[in-house]
Amino acid sequence: MLRAEIKLSLGDDPFELDVRLEVGAGRTVAVLGPNGAGKTTLLRALAGLVPLAGRVELDGEVLDDSRAGLHVPTERRGVGLVFQDDVLFPHMSVLDNVRFGLGRGGADTAREWLDRVGLGDKANARPSELSGGQAQRVALVRTLATQPRLLLLDEPLAALDVSVRADVRRELSRQLHDFSGVRLLVTHDPLEAIALADEVVILEAGRITQRGTPEEVTARPRSRFVADLAGVNLLRGTGRDDHVELESGATVAAPEAGDGDVFAVIHPRAVALYLTRPEGTPRNVWRAKAEDLDLQGERVRVRLSGSVPLVAEVTPSAVRELGLDRGAEVWASVKATEIAVYRA
Amino acid sequence: MPGPLVVLAAAGLLLFLLPLAGLIARAPWAEVGPALRAPETATALGLSLYCSLAATATALVLGIPLALVLARTRGTLRAVLRALTTLPMVLPPVVGGVALLLAFGRRGLVGAPLYAAFGLQVPFTTAAAVIAETFVAMPFLVIAVEGGLRSFDHRYEEAARALGARPWKVFLRVTLPLLRPAIVSGAVLCWARALGEFGATITFAGNLPGTTQTMPLAVYVALETQPDAAIVLSLVLLAVSLAILVGLRDRWLGAP
Numbered sequence: 238m239l240r241a242e243i244k245l246s247l248g249d250d251p252f253e254l255d256v257r258l259e260v261g262a263g264r265t266v267a268v269l270g271p272n273g274a275g276k277t278t279l280l281r282a283l284a285g286l287v288p289l290a291g292r293v294e295l296d297g298e299v300l301d302d303s304r305a306g307l308h309v310p311t312e313r314r315g316v317g318l319v320f321q322d323d324v325l326f327p328h329m330s331v332l333d334n335v336r337f338g339l340g341r342g343g344a345d346t347a348r349e350w351l352d353r354v355g356l357g358d359k360a361n362a363r364p365s366e367l368s369g370g371q372a373q374r375v376a377l378v379r380t381l382a383t384q385p386r387l388l389l390l391d392e393p394l395a396a397l398d399v400s401v402r403a404d405v406r407r408e409l410s411r412q413l414h415d416f417s418g419v420r421l422l423v424t425h426d427p428l429e430a431i432a433l434a435d436e437v438v439i440l441e442a443g444r445i446t447q448r449g450t451p452e453e454v455t456a457r458p459r460s461r462f463v464a465d466l467a468g469v470n471l472l473r474g475t476g477r478d479d480h481v482e483l484e485s486g487a488t489v490a491a492p493e494a495g496d497g498d499v500f501a502v503i504h505p506r507a508v509a510l511y512l513t514r515p516e517g518t519p520r521n522v523w524r525a526k527a528e529d530l531d532l533q534g535e536r537v538r539v540r541l542s543g544s545v546p547l548v549a550e551v552t553p554s555a556v557r558e559l560g561l562d563r564g565a566e567v568w569a570s571v572k573a574t575e576i577a578v579y580r581a
Numbered sequence: 582m583p584g585p586l587v588v589l590a591a592a593g594l595l596l597f598l599l600p601l602a603g604l605i606a607r608a609p610w611a612e613v614g615p616a617l618r619a620p621e622t623a624t625a626l627g628l629s630l631y632c633s634l635a636a637t638a639t640a641l642v643l644g645i646p647l648a649l650v651l652a653r654t655r656g657t658l659r660a661v662l663r664a665l666t667t668l669p670m671v672l673p674p675v676v677g678g679v680a681l682l683l684a685f686g687r688r689g690l691v692g693a694p695l696y697a698a699f700g701l702q703v704p705f706t707t708a709a710a711v712i713a714e715t716f717v718a719m720p721f722l723v724i725a726v727e728g729g730l731r732s733f734d735h736r737y738e739e740a741a742r743a744l745g746a747r748p749w750k751v752f753l754r755v756t757l758p759l760l761r762p763a764i765v766s767g768a769v770l771c772w773a774r775a776l777g778e779f780g781a782t783i784t785f786a787g788n789l790p791g792t793t794q795t796m797p798l799a800v801y802v803a804l805e806t807q808p809d810a811a812i813v814l815s816l817v818l819l820a821v822s823l824a825i826l827v828g829l830r831d832r833w834l835g836a837p
Contacts, residue, residue, distance in 0.1 A: 338744030
């Protein structure tokens with residue numbers, strides 16, 4: 238069980254990290270956030286590599302308590318740290334790398350761990366003779382072999398080729414499953430988070446903006462970052478019972494729009510495009526201009542500007558029929574029942 | 582490239598080449614054998630090797646920690662430390678010798694209490710020659726190691742700590758081995774500088790055959806009385822320098 242309350246700023250940088258985190262044993266939490274959000278700094282603080290204000294407690298043992306002037310140095314914290322690139326010691330053999338954190342007689346244990354990830358035959362190789370995926374596997378095993386109580390993974394797959402990433406992700410998933418301590422995974426890849434984590438924490442500009450299971454977080458984005466991850470449109474405005482009033486003055490009709498500050502989520506596929514104002518039922522019809530078209534798989538994503546900025550996802554044939562191109566004036570329409578509204 | 586630059590470059594090269602050519606052309610090859618076998622030569626060469634190696638060892642023990650401290654400090658303190666460390670590189674060695682005399686001499690800052698307490702006299706001993714050579718040569722090692730630290734990836738040390746390694750283990754098993762190239766090239770440069778040391782040594786340690794008369798001093802003395810012997814001794818030093826150059830060519834002086 239990890240309980241952390243961390244505040245810290247780095248040098249003259251105005252950036253400040255202010256995070257409160259609790260993670261149960263045997264759980265994997267993914268810390269997801271844009272670049273520069275403080276994800277790596279958070280891991281380094283938990284590893285005891287940067288001084289912090291606040292308190293860190295692991296399995297009931299206090300590792301940091303700035304008010305009491307207590308700080309347990311990295312080497313005595315029982316934390317394991319896996320970096321983006323392997324950081325294997327280049328002057329040691331693979332076996333010696335894995336043995337490094339083990340006591341006397343660690344060679345047998347190290348060999349077992351290497352066998353476990355299918356790299357027993359590489360024991361005498363130098364790290365430079367390994368492929369990227371193999372090296373990251375050794376780095377993972379080197380850390381797991383020390384049996385840390387807290388495992389910190391800093392974008393462990395980011396530096397790998399796409400072709401081997403899936404393999405190493407599966408391996409990582411297997412090893413995480415067998416690991417009983419607390420696992421914290423920093424990543425900017427939502428797929429990694431969904432594949433590996435029980436819970437997702439969104440870190441933006443040094444603060445946690447959202448947390449929950451991957452499904453919960455993507456179902457109700459609370460920031461532009463999460464909305465982009467989930468691939469949905471996020472609008473913010475004031476709820477007025479049956480519609481939401483946006484800052485631009487436009488209104489978005491939605492049942493149960495509530496009152497006060499609210500978010501409205503619209504899936505791009507729910508946005509329909511017309512050349513002329515559509516007749517009939519939809520209450521949400523806005524004038525828009527196509528700014529950008531982007532073919533993604535079987536669909537075309539159309540970025541629209543106007544009083545309600547949206548991304549619409551349509552079929553290539555619809556693009557042809559509408560004669561849609563950059564700069565085209567269109568009507569965008571969304572059924573009120575396709576809009577989810579929740580409190581900001 | 583403009584033509585005149587090529588001419589100037591050639592002139593610069595000649596400045597290096599001509600003295601070497603002179604040395605080799607005028608060498609009394611017939612006397613090389615006897616001069617090399619002369620006991621004075623062996624004594625001077627032995628003393629030179631002993632003093633320069635002792636100075637390099639001292640520089641390693643003191644200089645690596647100094648480089649680590651230098652690399653870790655910031656701001657004014659760093660500027661001051663750096664200036665102090667590099668001063669012996671720009672200071673005329675004779676001035677260094679005088680300064681050492683004033684510090685460790687019998688009436689010196691440290692020398693006086695040393696003499697009063699233990700009857701210990703540093704100047705004009707072999708130890709003085711070692712100190713003089715260390716003083717002049719250690720900056721080369723410190724600068725090389727500090728340069729190595731500047732491009733050093735400290736995540737190796739962080740990874741080692743996260744694996745439970747105490748500071749000494751991190752230093753001995755990770756930092757030192759990874760700095761090896763910088764340390765080796767620094768040590769070789771330091772040794773070469775110590776081997777050729779003249780000014781500070783003759784001022785602080787004197788010119789006593791068998792005790793403080795190293796090869797460069799022996800060459801200087803021989804030049805007055807037996808020029809042929811001086812040339813032979815010079816050839817020996819040249820051979821040693823060339824050996825260093827060849828040994829270093831891959832590590833430091835060589836092509837990329």
